[in-house]
């Protein structure tokens with residue numbers, strides 16, 4: 001599909017304006033599915049969800065259902081959840097364990113490594129014609145497991161996952177590593193799934209570092225839903241001595257993190273739970289000892305291009321925004337804890353996560369209200385004539401100072417401008433050098 005969409009007129013990152021069409025039009029939605037979700041690396045799940053041979057978790061890539069599965073020899077696969085015979089959804093469970101995926105329609109069956117095994121009446125109907133080898137489940141050509149997380153791309157030519165991540169890996173590490181600084185070691189303690197009437201990019205963009213919308217969380221700040229229940233904030237304030245940074249990378253990733261002072265002290269939290277506070281105090285000291293200067297980086301929120309967002313500390317988890325239609329999104333939140341944390345710690349975190357995030361989470365409800373009304377009120381004929389404004393902090397950033405990336409020390413639309421620059425390149429069908437921003441000098445990235 002070659003696009004006839006007037007992308008450059010609609011996405012003007014130099015002027016800082018973006019047409020509402022990209023949030024509401026079926027044409028843009030179709031172009032995204034065709035040109036973006038078939039190429040970018042997408043998050044599909046976590047290895048802790050499929051610990052044993054035969055375990056599976058049914059996930060999504062763009063609009064399509066996929067099966068994340070551990071085969072009988074322990075290898076991880078991602079298959080399109082569609083039978084090779086007539087397309088029936090092979091697996092209609094959300095997760096489980098099996099030795100065979102048996103299609104409910106005509107009963108073709110597939111092993112956990114995707115091979116076609118059983119074909120009813122094979123001898124009389126197909127002998128000598130159908131070669132089972134040719135009809136395995138469709139498997140993603142590119143798969144990467146990183147610190148427990150599993151990612152996939154439908155583009156055989158895609159760069160390896162770490163190249164795709166670029167400098168964003170330092171921030172993702174701080175989400176996935178144990179709170180005491182050991183690499184990896186997280187587990188998913190639950191997934192929330194729900195559908196909301198908004199365009200998926202409103203949510204992704206919010207996590208890129210839209211700190212500007214903080215006033216819309218005033219009510220949760222006032223009642224204090226954080227682990228310590230302190231009024232005036234919705235989490236415990238472990239960042240209060242740090243320099244807030246808004247960071248963008250040429251691959252389209254962006255985040256709001258905090259660069260802590262060289263001499264940082266533990267900020268007591270979890271006031272009602274001394275055992276939990278003690279755990280995190282210990283973790284804080286261990287993390288400093290293990291990671292040294294790297295421990296100065298505290299992740300807040302971020303979005304890995306295109307649709308995987310994270311909360312780095314409180315609450316801690318990954319969220320994926322699956323597009324259903326231009327104005328409907330399926331949100332999946334994967335909540336993370338250290339796999340070897342004491343049960344009491346996991347329990348306090350679990351309750352805080354649900355209080356904060358997910359369909360009934362009080363902070364997330366504020367966000368969803370903004371996204372769904374913004375979507376609705378951008379659908380009208382008149383509304384669609386007027387672009388959105390992305391002009392905050394034009395040009396106000398430095399490169400690799402004080403940390404790698406294009407870094408702003410104030411709230412900025414630089415990260416979304418960068419994100420939509422990359423987005424427009426995908427929609428134009430650019431090659432990987434362009435999608436990774438290899439042709440640009442740092443300062444050009446903002447001005448293109």
Ligand code: FES
Pocket residue numbers: 083084085086087088103104105106107108
């Ligand atoms: S559609 Fe699966 S066996 Fe026919």
Ligand SMILES: [Fe+2]
Pocket residue numbers: 206213217363367
């Ligand atoms: Fe928010």
